[in-house]
Structure formats: C-alpha cells, structure tokens
Amino acid sequence: EVQLLESGGGLVQPGGSLRLSCAASGFTLNTYAMSWVRQAPGKGLEWVSGIGGISDDTYYADSVKGRFTISRDNSKNTLYVQMNSLRVEDTAVYYCARRSVAGRYFDYWGQGALVTVSS
C-alpha cells in the first residue's frame, strides 16, 4: 500500500528555517517524480516545488525560489524540503504528492504538515 507521511511542521519566526520530511512506503521514491503542494489556511492549493523521477532535476515556484530546496534520500525513501528565510505568507499545510508514472497528475498525497510562520 502506498503511503506518504509528512513530519517536521511547527511554529517558526519570520526569517527562520524548517525542514519537512515525507517518508514514503509501498513504492521506491526515486522512480517517481514528487512535489510539495501547500494550502494556506482557508485558501486553495498551490504547487511549490518538484523533483524529477529518474533524474534529480528540481523545480520551484517563483514564490519560493531561492528560499526552498527540495531533495530526497533514496536510502531512507524520504523526500525533504528545506525552507529558509520563511515569511508569514509561507504559513500553510504542506503536502507531499506523488506524480503518477503514467501522467502529469498526483495520484497519492500525504496527510499534510502544518507550518506556521509568526512572531
């Protein structure tokens, strides 16, 4: 059974850093493209960052480019996003999502990790 489990969320001050983890089970992480998608409180979904499947190409939305870094540890089957220079507007639930091998859509999502940026 495919499962994605995020961890690492919490309260951080503006300008601070946080690293989210997404532990994958039921499949081999490095054979799938993965993304982070966030949802601010009461708002819609926003794609934030992605990493290729076989390749390690990384992609970022303009809103986080230069501040966020996506990566994965194949030995731990875990996806990460390192978030630096956090802003109040980065407050959101962050979901990791698996892109289907068959097409450009997300077939599995984690339960989400809440990141709150506040002083």
Place this chain on the structure above:
Amino acid sequence: QSALTQPASVSGSPGQSITISCTGSSSDVGAYNYVSWYQQHPGKAPKLMIYEVSHRPSGVSNRFSGSKSGNTASLTISGLQAEDEGDYYCSSYTGSSRLIYVFGTGTKVSVL
C-alpha cells in the same frame, strides 16, 4: 501565471447533476490534456477524482466525469450524494519549469 478560475460554490439536491467549470488559458488548460480534478474534505488531503481531462482512477465512482473545451475544463457530478460535499480543485500541467502545475481557485460543493 494565475490560478485557474473556478466558481466559488455550486450546490444541488440529492440525485441532481452539477457541473464545475475550470477556466485557464492557452498556456495551460488549452495547451495540454493534463487536467486533473481533486476532491478535498475538511482537514483531509486532496483525492484524485479525474486525470487527463476525463479518465477516472480505479475506485472513483462513475458518477464523476470530466471534459474540456478550449481553455475550459469541466467536472460533472451526476446523481449527487451527501458524501460528495466538499471542496473540488482542478489542476493543469503548464510545461513551465517555474510553475509546473497550476491549481484552480477551488469550488465548494454543497448538497442541499
């Protein structure tokens, strides 16, 4: 690149059909047949309901169907049921490395 435009809310009575529109541009919805739809219940993760405009994943009711015309995609829910209440988001691949996927603004579906 802006979020895809969806109506804020759509409602219907049990058994009725409703349609949610998703309007993008010639750079996203109109350019690719990579429109997907996600259902989200409060406090839960999104769930894939439709992919590649009109395909249903295994396990999703055939009451859900999708289509596209030009820059606008649509999700139709027929035989509306109480369990269909929730938020629905469309999404499109954009081909841009700066915003690979764009999501819709979201539609709250209410069953009267």
